[in-house]
Amino acid sequence: MTSTEVSLNPSLQAERSDAEGGSYRHATGQEDRRTMGAFKVLPRARSAHRRRTESTELYRVAGGLAVVAGLIHLYVAPAHFVEEGLAFGVFMLVVGAAQMVVGVAFLEEPTRAPVQATIIGTLLVVLLYLVSRTTGLPFGPHPGRPEGVDTVDVVSKTTELTLLWVLLSLPHGERIRSRARS
Numbered sequence: 295m296t297s298t299e300v301s302l303n304p305s306l307q308a309e310r311s312d313a314e315g316g317s318y319r320h321a322t323g324q325e326d327r328r329t330m331g332a333f334k335v336l337p338r339a340r341s342a343h344r345r346r347t348e349s350t351e352l353y354r355v356a357g358g359l360a361v362v363a364g365l366i367h368l369y370v371a372p373a374h375f376v377e378e379g380l381a382f383g384v385f386m387l388v389v390g391a392a393q394m395v396v397g398v399a400f401l402e403e404p405t406r407a408p409v410q411a412t413i414i415g416t417l418l419v420v421l422l423y424l425v426s427r428t429t430g431l432p433f434g435p436h437p438g439r440p441e442g443v444d445t446v447d448v449v450s451k452t453t454e455l456t457l458l459w460v461l462l463s464l465p466h467g468e469r470i471r472s473r474a475r476s
Contacts, residue, residue: 350404352460357400359457360412364393366450378435389419413461416454423451 367390375383392415400407425431427447430439 349464352464353400353404353407356412356457356460357397357404357407359453359460360393360397360400362397363416363450363453363457364390364395364397366390366446366453367393370446370450382434409461409464413458416458416461420451420454420458423447 367386369390371383371386371390374386396408396412396415422431426441427443428440430437430441432438
């Protein structure tokens with residue numbers, strides 16, 4: 295059986311039994327509401343299709359969240375160049391660009407998107423943020439001094455945590471297959 299789980303059913307008559315055309319009669323006279331044209335869709339195929347559709351929707355949501363997170367990092371990059379220096383500004387540009395690339399990958403080709411790398415990278419960014427806001431980073435213009443939290447921070451981290459939740463909501467096999475293909 296192919297991955298679409300559809301089989302040809304020659305015992306179906308071409309006569310439709312209702313106005314919508316959603317049910318057909320077998321040559322034996324039994325009605326079958328699970329048919330479309332001359333093909334019978336097996337129950338397993340429907341559940342596999344439903345899982346693929348749900349996964350695709352999750353990938354699209356993840357793509358949108360990653361793009362938003364990337365745009366936020368690109369938005370705050372100039373301030374980091376001015377206030378904290380070249381390394382911090384470049385870091386924000388790299389993170390923003392990476393999130394944008396991953397977001398577009400999730401939107402364009404969901405099954406090939408690097409899910410595992412996105413989970414790990416997002417976790418690292420969130421952890422770095424938490425350290426910078428609680429104990430302060432051990433390097434930079436103000437080592438060991440925690441930074442303040444503002445609205446952009448809250449929106450950015452909420453977006454990234456939601457992205458993590460969506461990616462972790464993917465069926466385990468989807469995450470593994472995605473890593474193997476990237």
